[in-house]
Amino acid sequence: MKKMLLSLAITAALAGCGGGETLEDVKNDTPPVIPSATVKFDPANGVISVPNDLLMSGTKDGTINIPGELSANGASVPRSAYANPSLALGALDGWSSQVPYKVDLTFPANVSLDESSAGAPGAVRIFEVVMGASLTDADCAAVPAGAGCKLLGELTFGVDFITKASGNAVAIIPLKPFKAGSSYINVLTTELKDSLGRSIQPSSTYGLVKQEAPLVTESQLALQGVVNSYENVLISGGTITKDEIIYSAAMTIQSVGPVLGTIKKLLAASLQNPALPKPQVQIPEQDMLTVAEVLLSDPDITNVSPAFNGVQYQRGSVTLAMYLSQPEGKEISKLADTYWQGMCSSPVAVLNQQAADQALRDAGKEDEIDPTMFGIGPYEQLCQGLSEGKLHDYPKIDITRHLTKYNPLPKMQSLQEVPVQITKPILPVINAIRTQTGMPALEMPAGGWPVVIMQHGITSKKEHMLALTASLAIQGFATVAIDHPVHGERGIDVDDDG
Structure with a gap:
């Protein structure tokens, strides 16, 4: 009965067009619907603009996870591999303080980016924030790593940074270096327009995860929690609303001081x-x-x-x-394998190992725990003494020993x-x-x-x-x-x- 009523309603609507119009006439008179331009963002399929702290999710030692940095079985690549520029970022605990970057967009046929909107104030906004697991802010220390925690302020367009169109992307150009070790959230807003004057839209993925209603899969829930934490921090200042946000991405700047x-x-x-x-x-x-x-x-x-x-x-x-080791030969791989390394194990790696062991205990698989993982190395006394008891030397944990804000003691070679x-x-x-x-x-x-x-x-x-x-x-x-x-x-x- 419902299907019949629906059919009758459609027929009546068409009949009411008047003038003897046919269905073909209606179709010809209807303007074509042009798909919206969107921000490229689909982390599950590797579609992500950098800098983006999502690449630090699940980090083994507090550094950026660069694609290709881990071998097929999850083991770290050889130390010499970090001489490869495509992997070098994987040794850092954050992003550059001054290199320009861009956020990629996707456009339907015959539509492009409105360059005037891309270079105008308000299309891109940058907020300084404190992220979870902070080492310096007690209020945010217990918040999960990777989640937004506290708003500190907003950078000023034309003073701290400018933006411009760059092909199918909007480029962000710092005019002043970002603060080392600090975190920021980049925001694209509805002020960013396409050549038809329409606001750029969020990607289907971002639009889905910014919703408040809980999603289904574990990865969806994780991404939803992160994105909502960003947006909740941003709107706490009262200068932007969730409806204005079409994209947000956190970036933590590399620490150089510790x-x-x-x-x-x-x-x-x-x-x-x-x-x-x-x-x-x-x-x-x-x-x-x-x-x-x-x-x-x-x-x-x-x-x-x-x-x-x-x-x-x-x-x-x-x-x-x-702190550079002497190369053991003149081959490129030997010359490259001389970078600074930590004396101690990264506490991030130690926590990860402890969590993995606890998971085995919870699953009743204690016999699979390797008791030698927490064997003491030759630098244990120095690590403990120079870090006020915070760092350890566990030779089997954190093989790469990248120096970060978490692991700042370099090994004298x-x-x-x-x-x-x-x-x-x-x-x-x-x-x-x-x-x-x-x-x-x-x-x-x-x-x-x-x-x-x-x-x-x-x-x-x-x-x-x-x-x-x-x-x-x-x-x-x-x-x-x-x-x-x-x-x-x-x-x-x-x-x-x-």
């Missing part, structure tokens, strides 16, 4: 603790030499400023801790005697030059000359910094410089050409 901060603490401790190696420059007795003489010893240099005759050149050495280049003003010559230019004469301060530490760039060497020493000597500065690892005198002769 590891270097740890090294600085170790260096500072070496000044008081004689058990720790103390870097101290040794300058042996040597003949007087000027920077002018050093520069002219290069056959490619035929003339230098007389000012370089007023700069004394000396050579010394300093014993430094090396060796002590290396490093050549040091030193320059100092030669007062009679320098004062003669200062007198000629109307400057008063200099005297060496009671505590010695103030020192400028010179650092060369990639592919360069410390000797290239000598070009700046005359100007600095005239102003009363000494300089010191060393070669960076695998540069200059510390280089590796890969092809044996000297």
Whole structure:
């Protein structure tokens, strides 16, 4: 009966069109429906724009999970594989602080992105947030990792970042570096339009998981929980509504301070603790030499400023801790397998192993637990002492030992005697030059000359910094410089050409 009534209703509706119109007439008069442009987002099928913290879900050690980083059986790839740029991100605990990025969109035929909307304020908004499992915010420490927790503020378009159309994508260009170790949520809004003036729509996946009603599968529920946590944090500030959001993605910026901060603490401790190696420059007795003489010893240099005759050149050495290991050969794989590594096991990896063991216990499979996984390694005492008891050395856990904010203690590979280049003003010559230019004469301060530490760039060497020493000597500065690892005198002769 219901089907009959429906059929009658449709017939009556068509008959009521008037003018003797047929069904074919109605079809011809109906404008074609053009599908909507959408944001590309389908994580289950690998469709995801980066940066995106979804790639840190299930991380084994607190680093990004890059596709291809794990072998077919789930084991980590060899350490040397991280020399491959496509996998290098997998060694980091976050994304770049300043590299531009984009969010991909998909368009139906004959439709494109409205470039003016893509470059206007409001189409893309970026919010600074605190994520779950925070190491610095007690309120968010107990919130699950990967979930949004607390809104801190919003970045300003035109001051902190700008956006522009980039083919079938909207590009986001930072004008200031994002804060290291901080988290942000990128948001695309209904202000982003297509060439027909219509708002870009969420992908079917995003539209599904942003709903409040619980979904069915475990993966759907997990993604729904994450997306809803993002949007709930965003709307808590009262400046945006859920209806305006067509896409949101969290990104945590790589931390760069913890590891270097740890090294600085170790260096500072070496000044008081004689058990720790103390870097101290040794300058042996040597003949007087000027920077002018050093520069002219290069056959490619035929003339230098007389000012370089007023700069004394000396050579010394300093014993430094090396965190790069020496390559065991000259093959690319051997040269690549020298990156810094942690002394201790990542606490993220330790927690994962503990959770896996507990799952076996809960399933009544205690006989499958490997008791040797928590065997103590040779750095246990140092790990415990230098981390206030937070870190351990379990050799079977966290084989790659990537350095992160969770695991900031680098492993010293060796002590290396490093050549040091030193320059100092030669007062009679320098004062003669200062007198000629109307400057008063200099005297060496009671505590010695103030020192400028010179650092060369990639592919360069410390000797290239000598070009700046005359100007600095005239102003009363000494300089010191060393070669960076695998540069200059510390280089590796890969092809044996000297």
